[in-house]
Amino acid sequence: MNRATAYREIIVVLGVSGSGKSTIGAMLAKHMQVPFDDADDFHPIVNKEKMAAGQPLNDEDRTPWLETLAYHIADRSRQGGGVLACSALKEKYRKALVRYCSSPVRWVHLDGSRELLEERLSDRQGHFFKPHLLDSQLDTLEPPTYGWRLDIKEKPEAIVSQIIELMKMEKADFGLVGLGVMGKSLVLNLASRGIAVSAYNKPRTGEERVAKEFAAAHADRDNLQVYDDLPQFLESLHSPKKIMLMVSAGPAVDAVLDELIPQLEPGDIVIDGGNSHYYDTKRRVNFLREHGIHFVGCGVSGGEEGALKGPSIMPGGNLDAYSAIAKYLEAIAATDKNGRACCTYIGEEGSGHFVKMVHNGIEYAEMQLIAEAYLLLRERAAMTIEEIAALFSEWNQGELQSYLLEISAELLPFKEGDDYLVDLIYDAAQQKGTGGWSTTAALDVGVPFSTVSESVMARHLSALKPLRVIAAAKYGRVCVPDDVDRTSLVESLRHAYASARVVNHAIGFEMIRRTSDQYAWQINLSELARIWTNGCIIRSGLMEDLVSAFEKFPDTHLLLIDTYVELLKAKRQGLSSTVAKGIEAGLSLPVFSASVNYLNGFTAEQSSANIIQAQRDYFGAHTYRRKDKSLDQIFHTDWTKHS
Template sequence: MILILMGVSGCGKTTVGQKLAAQLGLPFQDADNFHPKANIEKMKAGISLTDEDRLPWLNDLAANIRKWEQTGGAVLACSALKESYRKILQCVPQITWIFLDGSRDIILKRLQNRKAHFMTSTLLDSQLETLEKPDYGLHFDIALNPDQIVQEILIKMNQMKSTSEFGLIGLGVMGKSLALNLADKNVTVSVYNRHIPGKEEEIAGKFIADNPSFKNLKGFDKLEDFVQSLEKPRKILLMIYAGAVDSQIEELIPFLEANDVIIDGGNSFYKDTSLRAQLLEHINIHFLGTGISGGEEGARKGPSIMPGGSSKAYISVSKYLDLISAKDKNGKACSSYIGSGGAGHFVKMVHNGIEYAEMQALSEVYFLMLNFLKLSAKEISEILKTWQSDDTGSYLLEITIDILQKKEGDGLLLDQILDQAEQKGTGGLSVTAALEYGVPYSSLSEAVMARFLSALKEKRVRAANLYARENIIPPANSEEFISRLRNAYQAVRIINHDIGFNLMRQASDHHQWQLNFSEIARIWSNGCIIRSELMEELVEVFKTAETILCSTHIVPKMKTWQHDLSYCTAQGLQNGFALPVLSAALNYFLSYTTAESGANLIQAQRDYFGAHTYQRKDQPAGQYFHTQWKSQTDD
């Protein structure tokens, strides 16, 4: 175990730490001994350290904490005044924070009586000003003598051994996988699942029985027992369907206390999330609406996590979210605070909208290769493998290759799957949001509509018999078409992402969320369903550009690829193949890059029949005009 005693200089960290280490049989470490010489000289001179001064010191301490954990643990005395400092030091799962707090007068008197120490009493006020008191860990009043504090710490630690650090409600596919993910990271986890006679019975107990190797999992079938098993402040993750969230919160509230945290990890509508956060805030319970993407495998091995809501609540649970999340190419957690209110669930909703469009685009590419080029599934998979090995690579492309190779008996399993695409509704919700915020959402909307159309199977079969496809003329050069189709696919993906991020930007401005799009792209670079080489590029794009299509990284590519998108789309449509996402993306791009459009005629028409007025090019913006279009002398 690692125990860190924190607080301002003079609060007794070293004295208490040494006594505690002796009781536990652990080595004692003083963070002051790790300060570089330059830091010590500044403090001797009564000069406060800056964050830049502290960073190398904190990183060195974190490296040592990792070593101490491997060799049995340690007790560390460290001021750790800010939450940002503590986050650096929280580099291993099993850290117990012990905050020694007390009045300025007591601490000042101690500092004045302390001999031969580089930290002078003149720095106390700056330390107190810097101090960000944690609302987690063990808190002790330094008015007690050191021996009393040590005994209180030992009592609290014994109590903690019988409680779990984290709670999870809902043992569906995602809930089970996340619980095991947490347990893998040495987090003690309590799990609970509702009891429905004949349908859901003793789910928690069976889950524990099915995973006997995890000694840090506890299962409960009674909600009160589950809540009481958690250390305070409680941290409870809900992995249940959106329609059950409110009733579950109502059941929880009687057993919760101030500063407990509820995390909704399902696909709740972001406006509902905002309302829940406001209602719970009135009773001092924190709420986080948290998007989690990655499916069953991602939940087990590391998803992308998008928490939004109470920033205070995020601080208290961030170490757990970081632990279980995927890691980007630099080893940083694919989890980051998104923004207040429903920001986390909004961003997850848009993620799903992009996901719909990416899946439909791949479906259209596959369909063209299969029916226009007359390629076999094996040939298509080999082509897609070459795409996956370069900068076109993505998780969705990877699984498409696997699907095209999956056999059932002597045939392809895919050929036996009914062509009716289902959905859970998050794609449609993003379309509704785009309408509400007035954001063009062309290809992402079409992806949702394509699923609705696919559901009309019987009608489609009847119509196909009435409008039989004839005279399909495949391209003369298939290899050239495949090369151009690859470029068209890349162009569509760029456009899809631009549309999705534009919706997030508009919502961010409206709600003052201050979304960081480079950071969102970063946490989407691994773990989530739409992770890809393109997403890695967007991390850098959003550091300098406001929109994807106007980025200097993207413009040269799109200047070439738009012609391939036009060509492939036209060829497909002319030969009778529906390409809703490819064609919608092309129309969006052409409209977006057209300086003078035909919308002036629409404005004239609106003014003609409805006196809706219009603006003029030759007049200042914001001035509106109306014309009597038809002369009264006209017949």
């Protein structure tokens, strides 16, 4: 690779007059084989005459000069980079210089003693800048807190060599593609941990200035480079390259990979941090392996705030690839109560995205449970929003503590004028697909997934708002007695909520266990619960308890562990009573209902499935087995010949 393509950034050599920025800049540009510009050459004649007359420039004088330079730097950026010598004394001048620039900008501050500066200026002949103006420049100077500061007492050749060595060392350790909400937050998280990071956002229609504006907003971070040119982005990374994709799941991931693969080398690692389907991840793992490139499907949970401050991270794929990126992912992850990163290797293939998908399914059901509890309290117990918020806040202080309950208590009393905002929100819930995917996956594996599937269907039903309005008018409300014992109802609901949460988590974790067995992923449920104790949306006190429960009983269904058997035996009646009262009042409680139905079915020694098997055999000769015979034996009956 020649130097013309190795160096693409803009370098600004700054300092007061006499610091040698023109000399150093010209030598550096020659070494890099890029154009050199001296900002003094861009001063309008009126500025030069003013300085020649011994008068310092003010901000009004500098404004048109800085604007001209900003456009020129942007041109150099598009043409492949360059070096500019410019005083750039104030922070606002530096921001003005790079406002239109699409390439990363490196700042080299040449600094030295007043005595040396004065000596150099007195030796300079024929320059329009007068030596006595040095005081005004030193008074104006706001030294940058970023970039490289070099002492001018060294010879120019030595200073240039220092800059070149610093540039070699400054390649980024980690790259990220996609500056959406989560991508921006993760980039800033990485940079805040002292990791040298490069970010790239494709300048597609509607996103032409995303990279430029993000770069300008964080120009003070000297370990962060931002690009809207893919080759420049890739050139900025150390090899083997470690690149995280934060783009929409589906075709967008494949489109980025199509662009990346021809420019990557064997041993490079691509991490998909979006909500991709685990089947797609498995396919991509195999496809990139053919090119010698590692692919890691990585679930990330925590939303915008979590991505910025510390999410829960679920990487799956090749173990060696994870080992190479572990220090970066663990550095940006949330930490558990013992200070360990909420990030762990999940397993091979698409296991990381699979557990994130199930995480989201559990999340769907937990959100629906809170919504149903709110509905019951408001409609049946006639509680005000303020009272419900206070109750949720009280629950959140004890065994029911969770992030979702916490935010629900906080959002309920939020007002817009005299109205509660929740009352103004259109009641049609949206979803991104992961809940539906997890339901489909449960069908594929043959695992009951009722709480999650019902929460997904509840969102679909909510979307039928126009039809619901018509139906409500036609059917009217269910007539129920007005004599409600609020205290009793609230206590039953608390027990119901505690029970349903355990059932929902049991369903989710059992789905993970069964799928892990099917694909030989060897997922550690205790370790998975641990990384879900902080950073992610479903963090809770219950999740904290599940860490030790699965550590002690790794192969046991959660509802068969004594702690939860006792809990459900004590609170089960509250769950049944709550569902009965809600249904009687004409309220839709799909996840509470699914919880009690799952629990009743799970704890029933004799189910009604014998009737199903008889029916199947009657109309389709599908056969059946018998309780009074060996289960290895298969039977069929001609039911029409019953005597």
